Amino acid sequence: MSTVIKGGTIVTASDTYQADVLIEGEQIATVGHGLSGDTTIDASGKYVIPGGIDVHTHLDMPFGGTVSSDDFFTGHRAAAFGGTTMHIDFAIQPKGATLRETLDIWHGKANGKAAVDYGFHVAITDLPDSVMDEIKQCPDYGVTSLKLFMAYKGALMVDDATLFRAMQQAAEHGLLIMVHAENGDAIDILVNEAIAAGNLEPKYHALTRPPELEAEATERAIRLAEVAGSPLYVVHVTNAGAMEAIQSARARGRSRQIFGETCTQYFFFTKDDLARPGFEGAKWVCSPPYREVHDQQALWGAVASNALQVISTDHCPFWFEGGKDGRTPGKELGIGNFAKIPNGCPGIEDRMMVLYTAGVRGGRFSLNRWVELCCTNPAKLFGCYPQKGTIAPGADADVVVWDPNASYTITAAKQHQRTDYNLYEGMEVTGLPSVVLSRGRVLVQDGEWKGEQGAGKFVRRNRFKI
Numbered sequence: 175m176s177t178v179i180k181g182g183t184i185v186t187a188s189d190t191y192q193a194d195v196l197i198e199g200e201q202i203a204t205v206g207h208g209l210s211g212d213t214t215i216d217a218s219g220k221y222v223i224p225g226g227i228d229v230h231t232h233l234d235m236p237f238g239g240t241v242s243s244d245d246f247f248t249g250h251r252a253a254a255f256g257g258t259t260m261h262i263d264f265a266i267q268p269k270g271a272t273l274r275e276t277l278d279i280w281h282g283k284a285n286g287k288a289a290v291d292y293g294f295h296v297a298i299t300d301l302p303d304s305v306m307d308e309i310k311q312c313p314d315y316g317v318t319s320l321k322l323f324m325a326y327k328g329a330l331m332v333d334d335a336t337l338f339r340a341m342q343q344a345a346e347h348g349l350l351i352m353v354h355a356e357n358g359d360a361i362d363i364l365v366n367e368a369i370a371a372g373n374l375e376p377k378y379h380a381l382t383r384p385p386e387l388e389a390e391a392t393e394r395a396i397r398l399a400e401v402a403g404s405p406l407y408v409v410h411v412t413n414a415g416a417m418e419a420i421q422s423a424r425a426r427g428r429s430r431q432i433f434g435e436t437c438t439q440y441f442f443f444t445k446d447d448l449a450r451p452g453f454e455g456a457k458w459v460c461s462p463p464y465r466e467v468h469d470q471q472a473l474w475g476a477v478a479s480n481a482l483q484v485i486s487t488d489h490c491p492f493w494f495e496g497g498k499d500g501r502t503p504g505k506e507l508g509i510g511n512f513a514k515i516p517n518g519c520p521g522i523e524d525r526m527m528v529l530y531t532a533g534v535r536g537g538r539f540s541l542n543r544w545v546e547l548c549c550t551n552p553a554k555l556f557g558c559y560p561q562k563g564t565i566a567p568g569a570d571a572d573v574v575v576w577d578p579n580a581s582y583t584i585t586a587a588k589q590h591q592r593t594d595y596n597l598y599e600g601m602e603v604t605g606l607p608s609v610v611l612s613r614g615r616v617l618v619q620d621g622e623w624k625g626e627q628g629a630g631k632f633v634r635r636n637r638f639k640i
């Protein structure tokens with residue numbers, strides 16, 4: 175069976191032009207004019223873009239006495255409705271587990287549920303010599319990126335020695351090191367001081383994780399990576415100070431080794447959202463926390479100028495009112511103590527729409543840059559380009575027909591993410607996916623779900639090379 179997408183304007187990271195796309199089986203066969211196939215999708219007046227790739231998600235993740243509320247089916251369905259056809263999730267190592275055992279746990283979460291393609295990063299929390307020796311086997315497992323947490327003391331955080339040793343292994347074996355960059359030791363002190371003083375409202379989550387501690391950890395991670403000779407990818411950058419550390423490293427000749435991502439929500443919200451009346455601010459509790467308006471402005475400039483290379487979501491949803499009607503416990507766990515609020519926010523469905531509206535239509539970056547940030551750079555940095563992230567013969571037929579004039583009001587009542595709120599509630603967006611295909615299979619068409627549980631595949635990624 176073949177499918178032709180006719181009459182659309184193809185948009186890649188570098189080019190914009192009119193052409194048809196012929197799909198044979200799971201791959202793009204030809205891009206040209208006057209093409210025909212067994213099935214035709216009319217893309218007249220619309221853009222044809224590569225499927226979005228979200229390289230920072232947490233589906234079915236245990237955290238803080240509960241588990242994130244989207245699993246590998248509901249999260250994938252939500253992703254597809256938003257124009258995302260692949261994601262890379264974090265397989266978080268339990269204490270005492272090998273990396274192979276860790277990946278087996280996460281494969282078990284995805285098997286039979288996955289509806290879009292996916293990969294894994296391994297998040298290392300326990301690094302005895304036996305696990306250190308196992309790092310070199312990760313490419314054989316299809317995994318070429320490792321994450322280490324510099325925060326969450328007593329839970330996920332590693333010390334500098336562990337981080338540095340992992341960087342040395344990454345440099346030797348073609349792996350990309352990712353860091354959650356916050357100074358966990360200092361944050362732990364500030365959190366305990368706030369609790370002792372009776373400062374327990376959600377806003378203190380942000381006040382005990384100041385931007386200086388993110389900037390310091392970012393600089394420290396960069397300097398360690400430089401000594402180790404390791405490539406480094408700093409996840410969810412939120413503020414001007416952390417961006418300055420990345421920009422400085424790239425300016426002194428490390429541009430081929432140091433990279434940064436931010437996440438959609440940091441463009442739109444500030445720490446003031448955590449101070450909303452009552453417990454409402456808990457909806458915005460995530461780490462690192464939201465910052466100031468001037469940091470938002472710096473982020474827009476950084477993604478436009480390539481100081482930051484990727485926009486992801488850190489999709490880690492929890493119920494706001496959990497623990498009832500079959501729901502897992504959620505944000506309510508932190509009523510009376512901000513330190514017990516599960517950290518994380520939903521967003522995998524919203525990313526492409528809000529960035530097209532505020533970024534492209536808002537004049538902050540070009541159409542091609544939107545594709546680069548959301549589709550192509552993620553594929554290149556994480557070892558699956560040109561299989562993913564572009565419209566070209568031989569690429570997987572992960573294709574989105576994007577209607578630039580369709581409009582929608584974001585609301586939790588209509589979303590596909592499995593949670594009872596949406597950060598962007600009431601936001602008007604213009605520009606929506608009308609047809610979404612994964613390896614040639616239609617997942618979403620005109621607002622209707624046509625996908626299938628279990629049809630998504632694990633993507634084995636190549637060693638880091640840029």
